[in-house]
Amino acid sequence: MSLPGQYSGARGEGAPSAAPAVRLVRRGIGHGLRTVGMLPVLIVLCIGFELLTDRFGTWQNLSIVMQQASINVVLAAGMTFVILTSGIDLSVGSMLAASAMVALIASKVPGWGMIGIPAGLATGLGFGAINGGLIAGFRLPPFIVTLGMLTAVRGFARLLGNDQTVINSSLPFAFIGNGTLLGIPLLVIISAAVVVISWFILRRTVLGIHVYSVGGNPGGARLAGIRVWAVLLFVYSFSGLCAGLGGVMSAGRLYAANGIQLGQSYELDAIAAVILGGTSFVGGIGSIWGTLVGALIIAVMSNGLILTGVPDIWQYIVKGLVIIGAVTLDHFRQSGEART
Amino acid sequence: MRRISKSFSGVRALNNAQLTAGAGEIHAVMGENGAGKSTLIKILAGAYTADPDGEIRIDGALVAIDTPATALASGIAVIYQELSLSPNLTVAENIYLGREMRRGILADRASMQARCRGILTSLGATFGPRTLVSSLSVAERQLVEIARAIHANARILVMDEPTAALSAHESERLFDLMLRLRERGLAIIYVSHRMAEVTRLADRVTVLRDGAFVGTIPRTDLTPERLVRMMVGRDLAGFYKKATKPGPAGVQPPFFEVRGMGDGRRVHDCSFALRNGEILGIAGLVGSGRTEMARLIFGADPATRGHIVLDGSTVKIDSPRRAIDAGIVYLTEDRKGLGLFLDMSVRDNINTMVLAEDARMGGVVDFARTNARARQAIESLSIRVRNGSAPVNGLSGGNQQKVLLSRLLQPKPRVIILDEPTRGVDIGAKSEIYKIMDGLARGGTGIIFISSELPEVIGIADRVLVMRGGRIVGELGGMTGQPITQEAIMELATAEDEGLEA
Known part of the structure; x- marks a missing residue:
């Protein structure tokens, strides 16, 4: 069945004798895109910012970049599972806010402050399970369900604090947001752990292979005896759990949470990271490593654009254009490979 | 139509078929499933382009039909089994779809509806131009398609199994209409499986078998026995x-x-x-x-x-x-749509049904066993592939089918x-x-x-x-x-x- 190379003729490139070479190069590019993803882009960005600012490459700054990336990495890891099944989770920012609120409120229980951590995680998991239940149980479109939850959970987060900022200056789990282990911020270690766990689930477990199967061919997955509903319930629950973890991390970092502002439009950064990382919106194609690179690209851009003194407004424009560029790449890779 | 052939990636679906229809004739096309009837029709409709060499002539003049638009311009209208109307629009809007009458930049609904009403009455329709297509029965929708064809001044009307979804009574009315259209001088090319309909309506019958032209027989020579023999008589x-x-x-x-x-x-x-x-x-x-x-x-x-x-x-x-x-296992007829995971490896495709029971520690994939199963399946079904980690979408149809088949055999059904x-x-x-x-x-x-x-x-x-x-x-x-x-x-x-x- 057709390989990416069969394309070359259609575009009328080169003499017939050159075709195999063109084919090889094409395949090379296609293959490379899939495995290393946007890594070259990340490296070029880093080198560019270092040349422009020479403050970018300092250990201190890189540490800041990774801390800034950490919460988005966690959200994007959950989002990767969802998008691999050709779904979407728009509610992660709201779930993060609600989880942070719950974590902070629970942290004020005298003597039991650490309960804030499981409480925050459970909040995210619970909302994620509601998403998954509606999508898998009633076969509702993920976009609509999670769009509704985006609004509803945001309202819930505001309700929790009576629309006030909740502060706990003696937060028992503040070490999560501010502590270090062997000189590495704990936030970074947590996000790295989430990436490794995600990789393990996706590539080493039956569940992970089923995630790819459902994304690649939902009808075929069902006929092959895969419980598609269970896979969908899992991915949305996992995304919720990641949002809950993000909420705990955020609470631990800030000692405070605010139902209105916290996590606003985080879902967009998470989706952007996943798509930049080469995971296809169509489902079934993508990797957690790509997502990690995608999230780092976003963090490096934010940081680097600030360091180079690009005005705030222009940062938005540049970031948006980079995301569109990445989706364009995704489209071309699709049309190059999906011709079977 | 003469010397019409069509190949799909090396497989000849239609080989030197021919068909001649005159004005005021109902010409039936018969053949088994896969005999090439649909391919022939799609070429006529411009949905497929015939292999070079073939020619289509109307009134003796060579016409090039390479898109549905050129087919329509040449006076050919096709009514498929799956009707192609937009159910959310009205009858008039469907009839005028793509050729809307305008007054300036505004659509001229009044004129469109008035003209449609005339055509619909002449066809004996009981519904008006402002009816929503979604509220019509299959037979009525067919009528709208016919009205659209007549409105576009089609001279050749191609119908692909029009009675497949109709009741006996509805079929009768359709036959009456077809006979009246024949009197108007239309050429009707009519694909059907139903012997009784063909022997009753057709002026001539062309039989295809295995993508090849078997013969055209006139009404006078038509018997069910002869048709069956022509349709199946192969080595x-x-x-x-x-x-x-x-x-x-x-x-x-x-x-x-x-x-x-x-x-x-x-x-x-x-x-x-x-x-x-x-x-x-x-x-x-x-x-x-x-x-x-x-x-x-x-x-x-x-x-x-x-x-x-x-x-x-x-x-x-x-x-x-x-x-x-x-x-109990089931091999789907839709290998790519409902069978294989095309982005995944041969190994993963073979192991889909047994992954969970082979797994260790309640869900960690046992790669040694999946590899062993893949190797064994590749060998015993002689699947031609380098190794199990090759992606399944690079395989030929036959090898893909064997991969899917070996998936079904893993649970020992x-x-x-x-x-x-x-x-x-x-x-x-x-x-x-x-x-x-x-x-x-x-x-x-x-x-x-x-x-x-x-x-x-x-x-x-x-x-x-x-x-x-x-x-x-x-x-x-x-x-x-x-x-x-x-x-x-x-x-x-x-x-x-x-x-x-x-």
């Missing part, structure tokens, strides 16, 4: 091995039974039994409910009635997972339902698939074999059930004493329903 290729026959089948009692299976829509009251090592063929025309019945048995669609008995006890099957656990297992595979892979089936049957597996290719059904099956209109209408071979022949199958498959229709 039986010698490669159907039926080593199992005459085996123990028929002696031992059946272990698997389907009783009264139906979904209330496309499958009605289907019952049959299967013995160990038996290959049970299921024949019937496309749309006769074969795939639908298979999906009910496999739990892929919900059955409203009927049940399955395995080893004497009733088993509840309401999902494919349950079916697989009970030892007792009943295998094969839906068109040789569709889209080359002749070599076909014969290998037959051998695999034969080996399975000898090992005691019960095989239900759905196929539209009569020679392979006859060559392989121990017994054949024929379906029509969602029912099992006949049984051949086995203990019935009736020989399995192409003529007998076609007669059962195309017979008219005598008053069965409500």
